[in-house]
Amino acid sequence: MLQVSGLRKHFELAAGHVGKDPVVVRAVEDVSFAIDKGETLTIVGESGCGKSTIAKMLVGLVAPTAGTVEVAGRMLSPDRTQDDRRLIQLVSQNPWSALNRRRTLRHALEQPLLAHGIGRTKADRARLVGEMVERVGLTDRHLGQLPAGVSGGELARAVLARALLLSPQVLVLDEPTASLDVSVKATVVNLLLDLRAELGLSMVLITHELDIARKLADKSAVMYLGRIVEQGSGEQVFDEPRHPYTRMLLASMPVADPEHRRLPEGLGEVASAIAPPPGCAYHPRCAYAEAICGTAVPELLLQGDRMLACHRADELGLPSEVAAAHAAAGVPLPLHASSPADPQRATGGRQAYDDPSDAPVPVPERTKT
Numbered sequence: 001m002l003q004v005s006g007l008r009k010h011f012e013l014a015a016g017h018v019g020k021d022p023v024v025v026r027a028v029e030d031v032s033f034a035i036d037k038g039e040t041l042t043i044v045g046e047s048g049c050g051k052s053t054i055a056k057m058l059v060g061l062v063a064p065t066a067g068t069v070e071v072a073g074r075m076l077s078p079d080r081t082q083d084d085r086r087l088i089q090l091v092s093q094n095p096w097s098a099l100n101r102r103r104t105l106r107h108a109l110e111q112p113l114l115a116h117g118i119g120r121t122k123a124d125r126a127r128l129v130g131e132m133v134e135r136v137g138l139t140d141r142h143l144g145q146l147p148a149g150v151s152g153g154e155l156a157r158a159v160l161a162r163a164l165l166l167s168p169q170v171l172v173l174d175e176p177t178a179s180l181d182v183s184v185k186a187t188v189v190n191l192l193l194d195l196r197a198e199l200g201l202s203m204v205l206i207t208h209e210l211d212i213a214r215k216l217a218d219k220s221a222v223m224y225l226g227r228i229v230e231q232g233s234g235e236q237v238f239d240e241p242r243h244p245y246t247r248m249l250l251a252s253m254p255v256a257d258p259e260h261r262r263l264p265e266g267l268g269e270v271a272s273a274i275a276p277p278p279g280c281a282y283h284p285r286c287a288y289a290e291a292i293c294g295t296a297v298p299e300l301l302l303q304g305d306r307m308l309a310c311h312r313a314d315e316l317g318l319p320s321e322v323a324a325a326h327a328a329a330g331v332p333l334p335l336h337a338s339s340p341a342d343p344q345r346a347t348g349g350r351q352a353y354d355d356p357s358d359a360p361v362p363v364p365e366r367t368k369t
């Protein structure tokens, strides 16, 4: 349903903006993924790793430096046509950016219908809007309100209804629950689950909230400084994280039971997208870095059951069922951890993957709804 290939965005800041030379922000580098009808891909990663830039490129708000976006077999041009835009809709990080504060929600919802020539008469459009607000759990009363007159949860529903009125094939949701209270978040997540089941929607969900990402993900991609570093099913990424960065991200997640809280393995702060570290951009923070990590960018490759971008990926333990499948197919398993005594692996006290103390990172229970 959605096929993204080699997506890249380099923002060029004007010469003289910082120093004399033009400065390039490498926001997104060579990002590829695909999702089927009815599937949800969640994209997670720290602030500034390029999530919103991907969202904007998907919906045509930002022109890619390179790469393509294909929806339902149709290659979308950087200058999107009306029909292109209908296929893939954004629910923005900031609902206020999609709404005029001085116009009612009814106006906000009818506008896209008018712009796309949907509904022949005013009565037709009113009916379509009425049906959609009901579907997202709002009523006619809300339609008469200004955006400031409804709650955060109601606003989130209105923005969702606005995107859905165009019957998109793919919905891109950028932090749809960021500004909501915990209890309201749960109702919006449930609404997304219902809509996905009812409408067969494909979704790209960007969120900082790993419990929500985990709940909704059929697939998940973990990003670090513009690149995907781990990609697999929701269960693989959230229940058996393998990339050192994913492990750090999940370990830093607050959990209810302090017994299960682990300190992050990562060291230091995220680097700048203007001057990303050479080689693996994560290497200054990675507890497992070795010499090659500082010089060569690791490719995102299939490693056992998922895609990983890590020079030491072959040393990560494989889940037992994958090992069994390899054995049944007579395919040799990837090399396992070399001895910590191996001089090639002498990492100045850094951890080896086969360190018995490197137990799986505990993750919290799925959000109860």
Ligand SMILES: Nc1ncnc2c1ncn2[C@@H]1O[C@H](COP(=O)(O)OP(=O)(O)OP(=O)(O)O)[C@@H](O)[C@H]1O
Residues within 6 Å of the ligand: 011, 025, 026, 027, 045, 046, 047, 048, 049, 050, 051, 052, 053, 054, 273, 274
């Ligand atoms: N229009 C722009 N011009 C220059 N740089 C930009 C522009 N938009 C984004 N960036 C930079 O690109 C990088 C990625 O930004 P982006 O907004 O995609 O990150 P993000 O992962 O969505 O972060 P957050 O989680 O905080 O929303 C950042 O370094 C950001 O400063």
Ligand code: SF4
Residues within 6 Å of the ligand: 243, 244, 245, 280, 281, 282, 283, 284, 286, 287, 288, 289, 290, 293, 298, 309, 310, 311, 312, 313
């Ligand atoms: S490539 Fe090296 S620095 Fe990067 S995550 Fe893997 S071990 Fe760590």
Ligand SMILES: [Mg+2]
Residues within 6 Å of the ligand: 051, 052, 053, 093, 174
């Ligand atoms: Mg963002």
